[in-house]
Amino acid sequence: MLQTGLAAAAAAVGPRLALGQEMPLGEAPMLAELVEKGRLPPVAERVPLIPHIAEFASRDRVLGRYGGEIRTLVAKTRDLRYMSANGYTRLVGYDESLLLLPDLAQSFTHEGNQRFTFKLRPGHRWSDGHPFTTEDFRYYWEDVALNRDLSPSGPSEIFVVNGKLPRFEVLDELRVQFTWDAPNPRFLPALALPRPLRLFSPSHYLRAFHKRYADKEALERAIAAAKVRNWAALHNRLDDDYDFSNPDCPTLTAWKIVVGPPASRMVFERNPYFHRVDPEGRQLPYIDRVLVDIASPGLFAAKANAGEVDLQARGLSMNDVPVLKEGEAVQQYRTLLWPYARGSIYTLYPNLNTNDPEWRRLNRDVRFRRALSAAIDRRILNNALLFGLGVEGNNTVLARSPLYLESYRTQFAEYNVELANAFLDDLGLKGRDTSGFRTLPDGRTLEIVVEVDGEAGDVIDALQLITEFWRDIGVKLFMKPQDRSILRQRSFAGQTVMVASTGLDNAVPTALMPPTELAPVRQEHYAWPKWGQWFETQGKAGEEPDTDEGKRLLQLYKAWLQSSDKAESTTIWREMLGIHAEQQFTIGTVAGELQPIVVNKRMRNVPERALFSWEPTSLLGVYRIEEFFYEA
Template sequence: MRAAARLLLAIVVTAALLAVLLQAVAYATWWLSGAGSTPLADLSVLVAPQRAPEDALVRHTVSEWPPERPRIFREAPALQALVSAGQLPPVAQRLPAEPLVITPPQRTGPYGGVWRRLARDQTTDLQVQILWRIGYEPLIRWDTMGRGFEPNLASQWIVDDQATTYIFRLRRGVKWSDGRPFTADDILFWFNDIICFEELVRTPPNELQRGGTLVQVEKLDELAVRFRFAEPYGLFPRFVASSIWATDMVGSPAHYLRQFHPRHVDRQKLQADARAAGHNTWQSFFEEMRSWRNPGLPTLMAWQITVPPPALQVVCQRNPYYWKVDPEGNQLPYIDTITFDVTDAETLMLRAMSGEVGMQFRGLSPDRYPLLMERQSSGGYEVRHWVGGAGVVIALNLNHRDPALRAVFNDRRFRIALSHAIDRDEINRIALYGAGEPRQCAPSRASPFAYEPLAHAHIEHDPARAAAMLDELGLRLARDGVRRLSDGRPLRLAIETMETNSAVVHLVAEHWTRLGVRTDVKEEARQLFYARKAAALHDAVATVGGAEGDPVLEPRFYLPHNAESNQAVLWAQWFQSNGRQGEAPPDEVRQTMDLYRQIERAPDPRRQVELFHRILQLNAENLWVIGTVAGMPVPVVVRNGGDSRGRYEKFWNVPDVAATEWVFRSPGNTAPECYSITTQEGQ
């Protein structure tokens, strides 16, 4: 036993030393390459000019294949070989009767190539990239700039005047990646056998309920599905285009998953099969079989996973039954393969700057922005600037367990004083290289929900005014430079954050400490960070937010809406449970909740904007969360030619500008199925 323990200890120590050595080599390579030597005086020339995100000049368009046009289609050479070998039906038989036509913005094809990408872990980051971003194929899809919807798996959708009934007509002839038809039965299986099956889902998503009643989902025919709500629900199309459950709705092939479900097979046999596969319950077996990691799960996405985690390089190959074409009848996607190399955050940046990704913005740290710009020529890429612009937002815990701190945090004068103490120009200059803009947490000015009175509320750097406001609150400044609470204790707080936000947060902590509010910064691992704020154990939390294009889908910063409303998780529980859980909020906060309920019911988008502006007005008056600097464009690395190592690779049909907000599932909203790659100059 002791020998085994010593061996195990030796293995652990050796692994740790190897990890440290690899990290040291990565840093040494970076510094020796000169990447870390950019003089501060030169940073200004590297920063992209501010640009108004009016629209994308290079973007795809969507249309339908004319029914009178002959069904003459072409396919990738790799698939032609499989057809010739008798392993696949001809392309015209694989494509639907109503293929969706994607017009590329720059060029047709060519077929082939490998889209190289990087991921920071084998779980969440890979899932986000593969399933919810690149694999973004809902019934209706957000357009490139997030301003409207495009037909996708649904060729048509109809809503009644009261916004209580929605009918989606599915695209005729679409097939799963195994060649089986996609029909209304697949959506009914998702709803009846997953969402409504309590052994799998104990509480259906709130977005599928109105008036305390779950939506009714009905099959009208093989290609038509009706959703009926008990109350008007004007936001439903937005959720169909954005929600995680909407991905599951079109990612649950009934013909495949029924063999793992007790409604369709013998329960005892299913449990035995689950144990044989290493599972204690049939539920965990079922979830594994419908997981994005399962190469055997049929898909409707352009690429299907063929080498899943725990491989360090995860691979997705083209779906031979993908249901979109270009205007010339070429079956999409153009690109054969996507690879995801799993690495750490620092190595990801080093490899991106070395030209080892084809197109990517996820995981690119703003701390490395000047170097990313500097290395464009040697790395064989260009940096495009997409619309995002979210900034660090700090939320005091208005539900704090400490009565004295809770009383102070809930006084709007305290929050406004903290805002005036922040030197946003300094943050912009030091942490964001001058590319941002001092703003509160507010929707993007390019959004129909933009409300500039909130964006500019209380952002002036005025330490004297801030100090006077705290004096007025009775928070006297003691000789040690720290103010005192009403019970005589020093006024101290900690801002909890993750590593990616630390530069801004440390500056804010300095500003507040100068004011006499002793502020520490706690940088935490993701799991601990989320566990503490979910339990309302934090003093304050710093996350990234604001600058939304469509804030009504994720209004967590503007009212206590969900578990991510870090300013008041107990009030959010009260809102989500309709008063059954959590804690009742004060009147002004309840006003925001009432206004949001009205937005959910409003069928008219103009009325939705009007009501949300009233929520934003209340935020400007109360400053429930405190913004810092926003507006910095999202850097996107796109290979565009030769690099210093003699490798040539150029990506085509990637838009010059696009909305990157999570709800738009970028780059999925830019039709990555029409991206293409050339590997020789002049090709």
């Protein structure tokens, strides 16, 4: 049995012993004023009996001061979900070393990845002051996840192991348990995702909108007032655990939304019942408010340059660095550059499931994929787009991952025009058209239509250079920028021949993280959308993998799902990474992109250099924004 909890000094004791009897709990002045006016209970009645005590000593953090606001930008109201990622409040979450630790949970145990028990913090409350208990887990599981009106597809597929859902039990007011008949190693990592696997809902708030509990007449009035078709649509709209579109929905995060969309500026204020405290027992967060402004993505850098943001990462790229550096002296901010944890910034995805039979045959031939890889001069891409700071090679894990091997990065990734031409000649692609481009067996020019998200400017810049590289081997590249949603629809339908995008999103995995990006199990993967659809629909749609390598990757993924041993999981990961390097299913170019982070010069506890990614760092989430503060 593996058990994880707080430090021994804080285990199974009350807050005064956990924090030191001579060290009373402290709170922000803005909340102290509300306590004095009788509008809030004292902090000792708001913080859990065993709070989450932030670790500062080993993380180079200093005790902060209360007050201030963070100004930040998003492109549209839907992007408020990035507040959930950056706020990173999870039942179980990663720390900066990517270890899974309890957060909302006081502790958890698991036995062979089959039985998981979570213990909540006594006295923990939602942002409206209502107790957070195991009833919130029961409500979600029985009344939301298993309710076909609210969840027509049933619970998330992560809950399904060998076709069966777990046995869910409420052990008492503070403990719940999930049990499977076979290992489910995806379960814990899924709780730590930027969009985590959901296990609970604010039952006290949502019951008023649930057919099982609500007064019928009151519910009908609420449905009419919201102008929705039925109670399920109303419940799903108000059950806002991620998007922050409903200010009335209680939360457990550091800041709760008080001015929501539609608005040009959304406002978040500190949660009076937040469960984390600093090492001196002062309730976090340090900063009072987060102000989220709507702006055009093309103006993010300019607005930062004009001093209109205090903390910004999303929406900035290396192309913006000159503009950002230019404004630093005048506008009192600094620009940090953090390594981005992607396997490759510019990646090509030959579609093995494309509808065109001739292109399908070519894309499935490893010689064709290796030819296209060998024809790319990655050094030029690196120098032109990343100032020579990137890591050239395949789309694979980075050296910071414990799974890394040098061969994964270098195999079939060296610039060699002679080898590329030899591969293409060996394929029988020796004919040429009047412009000197090779021709397909049916007489068509070997012109690869590479589709790309029209907003991915850096990928488009890379494609312009790759166009020249491929011309040298007689391959014509036609770039087709388009809306991302249309691109995905075309990919799902098998209409794309090749897509250009970013590579592995999580390029610093451990063996305990699911190898989902390496296996044909997701429809959204541009190299095998129909294989992924087949897996996701359990064979009801799409195409079953029909190549030896595709079958093997799926077999290995299923073996990982059954694993409960780290050594076994490591072996599986390494074979999958080796297959990808050998087969070039995705054609990587350069990794090591740096993410600009604009930070107000007065803001402290922000790491000078840290890993940035969507998964696993949840953007800035694992670095605990609630610990950031402004110096005097």
